[in-house]
Amino acid sequence: MTNVTEDLSWIFTEGSSYADEEGWHAAATRLRQENPIVKVEREGWPTVWVIMKHADVMAVERRHDIFLNTQRVIFQSDAAYDASPPSKSIIQMDGTEHKQFRGLTTEYFTPGTLRRNLQSHLDELSTYYVDQMVSRGGACDFVAEVAKYYPLRVILTMLGVPEEDHPTVLRLTQEFIATEDLEFAATTPDDFSYAAALERMQAFLGSLIVARRAEPTDDIASVIANSSIDDELIGDVDAVSYYVLLASAGHDTASSVMGGGLEALLANPAALRELQDDPGLIKNAVEEMLRWATPAKGFTRLATEDFELRDTLIRAGDQVLLSYPSANRDEEVFTDPFTFDIHRANANRHIAFGFGKHFCLGAELARMELRTFFTELLSRLEHIELAGPAERVHSTIVSGVKHLPVRYTWRG
Ligand code: HEM
Numbered sequence: 001m002t003n004v005t006e007d008l009s010w011i012f013t014e015g016s017s018y019a020d021e022e023g024w025h026a027a028a029t030r031l032r033q034e035n036p037i038v039k040v041e042r043e044g045w046p047t048v049w050v051i052m053k054h055a056d057v058m059a060v061e062r063r064h065d066i067f068l069n070t071q072r073v074i075f076q077s078d079a080a081y082d083a084s085p086p087s088k089s090i091i092q093m094d095g096t097e098h099k100q101f102r103g104l105t106t107e108y109f110t111p112g113t114l115r116r117n118l119q120s121h122l123d124e125l126s127t128y129y130v131d132q133m134v135s136r137g138g139a140c141d142f143v144a145e146v147a148k149y150y151p152l153r154v155i156l157t158m159l160g161v162p163e164e165d166h167p168t169v170l171r172l173t174q175e176f177i178a179t180e181d182l183e184f185a186a187t188t189p190d191d192f193s194y195a196a197a198l199e200r201m202q203a204f205l206g207s208l209i210v211a212r213r214a215e216p217t218d219d220i221a222s223v224i225a226n227s228s229i230d231d232e233l234i235g236d237v238d239a240v241s242y243y244v245l246l247a248s249a250g251h252d253t254a255s256s257v258m259g260g261g262l263e264a265l266l267a268n269p270a271a272l273r274e275l276q277d278d279p280g281l282i283k284n285a286v287e288e289m290l291r292w293a294t295p296a297k298g299f300t301r302l303a304t305e306d307f308e309l310r311d312t313l314i315r316a317g318d319q320v321l322l323s324y325p326s327a328n329r330d331e332e333v334f335t336d337p338f339t340f341d342i343h344r345a346n347a348n349r350h351i352a353f354g355f356g357k358h359f360c361l362g363a364e365l366a367r368m369e370l371r372t373f374f375t376e377l378l379s380r381l382e383h384i385e386l387a388g389p390a391e392r393v394h395s396t397i398v399s400g401v402k403h404l405p406v407r408y409t410w411r412g
Pocket of ligand 1 (some may be wrong): 061090091092102155245246249250251253254257294295296299324351352353354355356357358359360361362363365366
């Protein structure tokens with residue numbers, strides 16, 4: 001089926017739609033059943049085929065030779081795209097170039113390196129942030145006061161951003177990822193706020209290039225600023241784009257899963273108790289949290305050849321949008337996809353981190369952060385419950401829980 005479904009295009013082009021998770025998923029479920037490769041056309045936006053099914057998203061990602069990242073990998077309006085400053089990060093590269101640039105930092109994100117260099121730091125930070133909850137008395141806004149800060153601190157420390165600058169990076173990331181969210185947008189949300197916020201982020205992090213070339217340290221910013229590609233020192237736009245990607249991809253996503261994961265446990269107190277009794281279950285529970293929350297809402301690809309997917313002919317020159325949240329509720333892969341099940345046998349088949357060549361560079365880091373934090377939190381909690389309604393971010397790029405009021409008591 002290849003009909004144009006204009007009436008449902010709002011779920012992909014308006015940030016407020018992702019903030020209404022139930023409404024979004026009701027529409028997405030209909031699309032998966034009736035029109036799983038749906039053409040979305042909206043004035044001022046690129047026309048895209050949205051890929052709703054798990055197998056189809058993987059099929060597209062597998063054919064990275066045909067479906068390229070180089071153009072417009074972020075699904076945004078034409079005006080926002082046209083106004084954006086030059087940017088070229090690894091998520092906007094293909095082929096050899098992508099391999100070379102990604103290869104500059106992969107060693108920092110392998111399970112072995114992370115375990116050696118980071119596990120004790122994650123243990124300390126998890127204790128620190130649970131202590132922060134304790135110090136707030138019996139209640140806090142878990143996402144706004146705790147979850148926002150822990151993954152932020154981890155990735156910015158690895159990158160080499162001084163601690164006093166972490167709040168600025170947090171604010172700038174929120175401004176350019178959640179331009180439609182009045183709580184975070186720097187100005188009134190319009191098509192240009194994304195571009196302006198990205199420019200401010202580039203200017204802010206750009207100062208690190210000069211500093212690390214003058215005096216290299218052992219952080220990732222130094223590795224990038226002083227690396228060469230084909231015997232030429234990396235260019236400033238390439239270096240700053242790398243910084244911006246690491247500094248922005250590495251925390252809002254993970255904190256959204258912390259918030260969405262805890263929210264799901266609060267709605268399933270028996271599962272929460274089970275995890276407290278048997279911390280060995282936390283690993284699988286984290287995979288289910290990733291499936292459940294799926295904070296990255298999708299990236300686009302450009303088809304360079306005609307490609308037949310199901311009964312749809314995607315033509316050379318067409319763009320596709322990979323819908324990770326829809327794929328992770330695909331009833332053909334996940335039985336009862338709307339049940340949060342910490343024992344789900346195939347929870348780790350989720351594609352919250354994407355798949356293939358562009359598979360999330362920080363996936364293992366995010367998993368370790370989540371496992372370490374929930375192990376600490378659950379071992380100390382006596383009781384926890386929701387203390388008010390959860391609220392979600394208005395964004396078409398990364399969205400998840402932004403406010404989660406909770407009240408709690410601790411074990412003696
Ligand atoms: C729960 C947390 C996270 C989620 C859900 C997430 C999700 C994603 C997704 C969906 C992609 C695109 C994959 C694709 O196109 O197939 C991606 C790419 C990427 N992520 Fe993450 N991410 C998370 C955490 C992190 C962290 C902690 C870092 C820190 C280094 C990071 C860095 C990156 C980078 C650099 C890319 C681009 C990789 C490439 O194009 O080769 N992410 N992530």
